[in-house]
Amino acid sequence: MRGIILALVLTLVGSQKFDIDPGFSSRKSYLYSYEGFMLNGLQERSLAKAGVRLSSKLEITGLSENTYLLKVRSPQVEEYNGVWPRDPFTRSSKITQMVSSCFSRPFKFEYSSGRIGNIYAPEDCPDTCINIVRGILNMMQITIKKSQNVYELQEAGIGGVCHTRYVIQEDRKNSRVSVTKTVDQNNCQEKVKKSVGMAYIYPCPVDTMKERLVKGTAAFSYKLKQSDSGTLITEVASQQVYQISPFSEPTGVAVMEARQQLTLLEVRSERGSAPGIPMQSYGSLRYQFPDVLPQMPLQLVKTKNPEQRIVETLQHIVLNNQQDFHDDVPQRFLELVQLCRIASADTLESIWRQVSDKPRYRRWLLSAVSASGTTEALKFIKTRIRNDELNYIQTLLTVSLAFHLMKVDEHTLPIAADLMTSSRIQRSPMLQQVACLGYSSVVNRYCSQTSACPKEALQPIHDLADEAISKGREDKMKLALKCIGNMGEPASLKRILKFLPISSSSASDIPTHIQIDAIMALRKIAWKDPRTVQGYLIQILADQSLLPEVRMMACAVIFETRPALPLITTIANVVMKESNLQVASFVYSHMKSATFFLFLDIITFLILIRSSACNIALKLLAPKLDRLSYRYSKVIRVGGYFDNYRVGVAGDVFVMNSPGTMFPSAIISKLMANSAGSVADLVEVGVRVEGLTDVIMKRNIPFAEYPTYKKIKELGKTLLGWKELPTETPLISAYLKIFGQEVAYVNVNKEVLQQAMKTIVEPADRNTAMKRIANQIRNGISGQWTQPVWMGELRYIVPSCLGLPLEYGSYTMALARAAANVDGKMTPPLTGDFRPSQLLESTMQIRSDINPSLYVHTVATMGVNTEYFQHAVEIQGKVQMRVPMKFDAKIDMKLKNIKIETNPCREETEILVGRHKAFAVSRNIGELGVEKRTSILPGDSSSNIVEEPFNPTERASRESFTMQGPDSIPSKHFHSSQEDLLHGTRRKIHKRDICIKLHRLGCQLCFFRRSRDASFIKNTYLHRLIGEHEAKIVLMPVQTDADIDKIQLEIQAGSRAASKIIHEVNSESEEEDETSPYEDIQAKLKKILGIDNVFKVANKTRHQKKRPSKKENTMLTELGTDPNAKTPSSSSSASSAVSSSSSSSASSPDHRKPIDEDDNDQVKQTRNKDTSRRSSSSSSSGRSSKSSSSSSRSSKSSSSSTVFLNGISNNKKTGGLQLVVYADIDSIRPRMQVFVSNLTDSSKWKLCADASVLNAHKAVGYLKWGRNCQDYKVSTELVTGRFAGHPAVQVKLEWPKVPSGVRSIAEWFYNFVPGAAFMLGFSEKMDKNPSRQARVVVALTSPRTCDVVIKLPDMILYEKAMRLPLPLPVGPRIPASELQPPIWNVFAEAPSAVLENLKARCSVSHDKITTFNEVQFNYTMPANCYHILAQDCSPDLKFLVMMRNAEEAMNLKAINIKLGSHEIDMHPANGQLKLLVDGVESPSTNVSLVSAGASLGIHSEKQGLVLVAPAYGIEKLYFDGHTFMIQVALWMAGKTCGICGKYDAECEQEYRMPNGYLAKDAVTFGHSWILEETPCRGACKLHRSFVKLEKTVQLAGVESKCYSTEPVLRCRKGCSATQTTPVTVGFHCLPADSATSMTDKQMKFDQKSEDMQDTVDAHIACSCENEECST
Secondary structure, eight states, X not given: OHHHHHHHHHHHXXXXXXXXXXXXXXXXXXXXXXXXXXXXXXXXXSEEEXXXXXXXXXXXXXXXXXXXEEEEEEEEEEEEEEEXXXXXXXXXXXXXXHHHHHTSSOEEEXXXXXXXXXXXXXXXXXHHHHHHHHHHHHTTOOOOOTTOSEEEEEEEETTEEEEEEEEEEEETTTTEEEEEEEEEEEEEXXXXXXXXXXXXXXXXXXXXXXXXXXXXXXEEEEEEEEEXXXXXXXXXEEEEEEEEOTTOOSSOXXXXXXXXXXXXXXXXXXXXOOOSSOEEEOOSSSOOOOSSOOOOTTOOOOOSSHHHHHHHHHHHHHHTSSSSOOTXXXXXXXXXXXXXXXXXXXXXXXHHHHHTTOHHHHHHHHHHHHHHOOHHHHHHHHHHHHTTOSOHHHHHXXXXXXXXXXXXXXXXXXXXXXXXXXXXXXXXXXXXXXXXHHHHHHHHHHHTTSSSOOHHHHHHHHHHHHHHHHHTOHHHHHHHHHHHHHHOOGGGHHHHHTTSTTTOGGGGGSOHXXXXXXXXXXXXXXXXXXXXXXXXXXXXXHOTTSOXXXXXXXXXXXXXXXXXXXXXXXXXXXXXXXXXXXXXHXXXXXXXXXXXXXXXXXXXXXXXXXXXXXXXXHHHHHHHHTTOOTTSOEEEEEEEEETTTTEEEEEEEEEEEOTTOSSEEEEEEEEEEEETTEEEEEEEEEEEEESHXXXXXXXXXXXXXXXXXXXXXXXXXXXXXXOOOOOOOOEEXXXXXXXXXXXXXXXXXXXHHHHHHHHHHOHHHHHHHHHHHHHHHHHOEEEEEEEEEEEEEEEEEEEOTTSOEEEEEEEEXXXXXXXXXXXXXXXXOOOSSOOHHXXXXXXXXXXXXXXXXXXXXXXXXXXXXXXXXXXXXXXXXXXXXXXXXXXXXXXXXXXXXXXXEEOOOOSOEEEXXXXXEEEEEEEETTOTTOOEEEESSOTTOOOOGGGOOOOOHHHHHHHTTTOOOTTOOOOOOOSOOOOOOOTTTTOOOEEEEEEEEEGGGTEEEEEEEEEEESTTTOOSHHHHHSEEEEEEEEEEEOOOSSOOOEEEEEEEETTHHHHHHHHHHHHHHHHSSSOOTTHHHHHHHHHHHTOGGGGHHHHHHHHTSOOOOSTTOOSOSSXXXXXXXXXXXXXXXXXXXXXXTTSOOBBOGGGOSOOOTTOOHHHHHHHHXXXXXXXXXXXXXXXXXXXXXXXXXXXXXXXXEEEEEEEEETTEEEEEEEEEEEEEOSSSSOEXXXXXXXXXXXXXXXXXXXXXXXXXXXEEEEEEEEETTOSEEEEEEEEEEEETTEEEEEEEEEEEEOOHHHHHHHHHHHTTHHHHHHHTTOEEEEOOOOTTEEEEEEEEEETTEEEEEEEEXXXXXXXXXXXXXXXXXXXXXXXXXXXXXXXXXXXXXXXXXXXXXXXXXXXXETTEEEOTTOOEEEOOOOTTOOEEEEEEOSTXXXXXXXXXXXXXXXXXXXXXXXXXXEEEEEEEETTEEEEEETTEEOOSSOEEEEETTEEEEEEEETTEEEEEEGGXXXXXXXXXXXXXXXXXXXXXXXXXXXXXXXXXXXXGGOOBOTTSOBOSSHHHHHHHTBOOOOTTTSSOOEEEEOOBOSSOEEETTEEEEEEESSOEEEEOTTEEEEEEEEEEEEEEEEXXXXXXXXXXXXXXXXXXXXXXXXEEEEXXXXXXXXXXXXX
């Protein structure tokens, strides 16, 4: 029995784990050796890295049970900057000395069961040293679970509370335990990190670990020794890796690797004593960032005596950047910013007193102080502004930069609020705008860092909103709402609701643009409280009484809140019942754009749900909304996402149309970017236009003073509820958002717009503005300006296991400089009574020296950054652009001549330079002047083994004696394009040089590129960045035979252009022993311009010289001619070139086809006569009169211009380029030709272009270039005709021969054609077509649809019924016999024909009515009653058109027109159409009337009369007794009313009655526009009255009597109805026992709710025997 019990006990003991929680004895002392290092660089070997190594002895002594003393003995700091692992660490005595000083005193820490408690250190101990101690103690942090060997938990460490996995292995035989701990630093509950400049970058709604740019992990290996006194840590090894992949490439990563080793050396039995210095607690293991971040990791700056350093740096910057940017100006400015960050307010004040009277010093100092963003800097700026020491521009720039770059904390926020509300800022609207928008961005950044936003921070903006709404200040309302939108805090919701009509009754009076701003202010709030915002916005979207623009903006914001399926379904149901097509189209297109899987949010699960929801909704809406035209609002979304690199971009364009205009009233476009799960709203721009049409079309016509104005207003009062449209307040507004924050906006109100239009339209104002500009040029412009325009700082810092901070940073700085000196002189000088015509008779001389430049410097870093040392990898990029413009110009307006002269290239001028380098950099505070830099890609790095040559042993030994040294690099080969691989130093250097030489100008433009990268190691974008890259565009001198004094550009237009060409050609012909290449142009110009005498001398000289052969003729007799062709050319005589007698005038094979069959005989005869005239050498005595008139017309209308670019030496032209443009657009066959050639180039390279219209249905053009324009050719042809029975146009493109470079680019582009065609909805069919030809056929199947067929060499793309954005006119083909020259007008008038087709037309034919919106319905007009057919309902009330049945017959109509001072009647009588003007019968042909400058005309056309009154908005009105048609101007859109409708494209709301409500049917709609007349005086015996339903109904179980809520036509008292028609009417019901009756005046039935609908009879004809007349 005892044996059994013993066995059980042993088994139980063996199944339990020993207590292995590590610890230290309070009576012993432990000595450890410690070593830790971290390296930064790429993960591959043999590349340069930078890092640091720290080694020391650690002595741990017990003070009490769980408190221990830590002493760091003999610390050593070594730096690494070299090629890993070849180069060794080097000891840094300076840093060792500094670190030793802070480790000279002991530290204290709490330790129990393997866990570190509080850490204590001397009060003045630097943060860096404390964090290094944390890194050491972090190795001792271990959590042991007694019941498990493998487990996971969230464990606290130096990097925060992160997911940790343990694996424990026990060696009981040797009493040893091995513990492995891995820490996933991507999965932390509380991660220690700090970011700067990333407040506007937010994560995607669903973020996954694999999409992060920065990833980190750490592994710890413990060896524990068990003994009777406990478990002791004998050895710890740790390894930590952080990697960053800037382009989300799996292998393109930069790595920070840190390793630590802790080894037990000795254990002694001694008890420690408490330190004799005061110590304070610095918290737990968690890494603590210092209150002030370390310096930027670009340089180390001594912080002692900052005032002197600032002054010295300022002097260096100003003195070395007067003429141009110095190379070190970015580093110096960043140094200045860093010094300003550590300077106190008193120091800044002292420096200001020294430089306040020096403008250049002031500018640089203010820029640096603004960029520093500290509390002291903000106080300094506030003092300067309050003391009014800065001018307006300086204040604007300083406040803007300071607010957007400042560090936000509880100290700077009150100062920023105080600055915003200062009196100096409040006095200027622009300064107030910039300050308020900047402050709201400050609040946004501050509140994004805290769990709850303090009320005090929001209060200044809330006060602004309250003040604005109480005083009714629209400008303040807009500013307050935009600031609230920038802040994006839910606490501002109550203020926003005051501006929205859903909760405030007074909000309906707030202007539309303010309501839109209020909705846009909800966008950021929706990210924090989406459900609340969605609830308000869905109310606005569903409320059809609100304006369409307000509802569309609510829809846009709803979709930004990532709505779920139920909400999207609700929106779809709202749209299904929507009568406003603008809103319906906008919502539908928004849903449609959300279904494309090409944009930013595709990576998130929520968006996938939204896309599916939208697909469901689209199926409901597509039949109704899928084919709406351009007149309706749209959402356009484009974008792409590259899954391999986790990078995407998306752009949205919101196009919101207004019923009052044919074109968009608001356009909002925004661009978003995604990278590795983070999203940023890069830029957003919005423009809104309101009432601009009225300002542009405003004429000084007093419509309100016309007699008809009062008559129209009185007639309107007879219509129930009629009101004229409200006056639109003209407004142009625009805003700009960067990173989601609105930084600027502008409002152009009515007064500014009217003044601008007055300046443009009024001659006096226009002359004054032109004179002011001319005087400014004459007086000269001189100045110089240098300014830092941007500084971007992004920093992301995480702790390493060593306790040193690992920092990723990106710094971008941009500086702009402009120097200008412009002088002008005008001859003759301007007189006091300036007129624009004086400019046309003057000569202006301008001498200009302008030198703008831009310098952009960017640095990306990764490494250690402390106040003692910096060890990092840096990638630097610099781009510098200079565009010097020094020239003299002479502009002779009278002679139409412009000459521009500039100096030739005397020295190299770098126009654009870009340099890029990657280094491993080491700095320390003890050696400020010494900075260690090693190129990451060393010079002896191995290149790609594929490109390495094989050297035999014998050859290698023989060549070793003659091998070139490392510096023997081949010399540069200019003016070539090549890729060189230099093996002398085993480095791969890509070199590409391209130069374009202009010998005659003494200049050459060169492009140089040099690059050496690490792509041979791995072909990633990151490896391509590593190395050195340089690219530049340089303007260089070139060797010439004669010294060039200057370069001249001359432009000559008008009639003198021909003589200029002839003069240049003659001077060249005298020097050369061959015919001038411009002989043909001379002949052409002689005949057109009549200047034969100019050629007399030249012809004598030329006749004495050798006659060139036909092949040597350098210019073709006619563009496109072929000497072997027999068919006469189809070109006109006035536009074709005339050759010498040895040249042929035949056409090319491309033009062999005869002219279309529609050409009549007269045209053919003219062509033949023109051809015979060209081929004949006699005079024009045998020409027909028609040919003579055509030639005369060509002579007058043809024009030519020339451009010469020459080098001038000793006042003689050394040759150059010549451009000749000849145009003959008014001949029977218009033509334009362009010639470009080098006058002295022996290669005879030329470019010839020709475009001509052969007839009304065919146009051709081609481009030729090469030697005598013969090497390459591209031609095109445009022909109109019919395709499948529809009118069509065919465009054919041919390329018989093109350069290989052009062909390769075209082939690359051709690869994208099938995919693009698929995205656009085209079908594809493989087919073999001509290999060098493409055809496109577009057939117009209806005004809004077309069929498209594209035939490419190996495929056919086609689509049927493609929707067109604009309706196109479709009419019969015009025969050629009816066309009047010039034929060009047929093509030139196409745009006007499209615009003409856009104009609205309303017609009445018998009982069929077609409205302006093309809605058709049948309606029988009641007898003898006038209907308002069309009326201007704007406040001007410009016209009114009424119609009634004629007295002669019911099928005839009579109309009455009121406009201006006249009243016009047209009615049939005795079989004829009579015209009465102001009651007097007038002849029916050619009547012209004028009313105070607004004219109108009446003339006969066909069987009727036409009225034209464009000033009143009536383009054309036609009436013949049976048919009526009115066409109004485009600017009348949305301003009409009547039976013809509102002309607003809202087809679903066409039956709108005068009171604004929609009628239930066409009959009720027509009746509502009947004009009642006075009883017994007018012919109309009908009037409107409310009726009672004759039957009682049961409503909700109650017997009720019902009264109509809208009036019904009834005959007057004493009259009886002879004809009725049923109409549907709404009724309001009351209990049957109610005392209410129809005579109750207090019952306003039209304002009552509608309880039911029923049909009643409306009277449309009456018989009156006892009509009661009113008194």
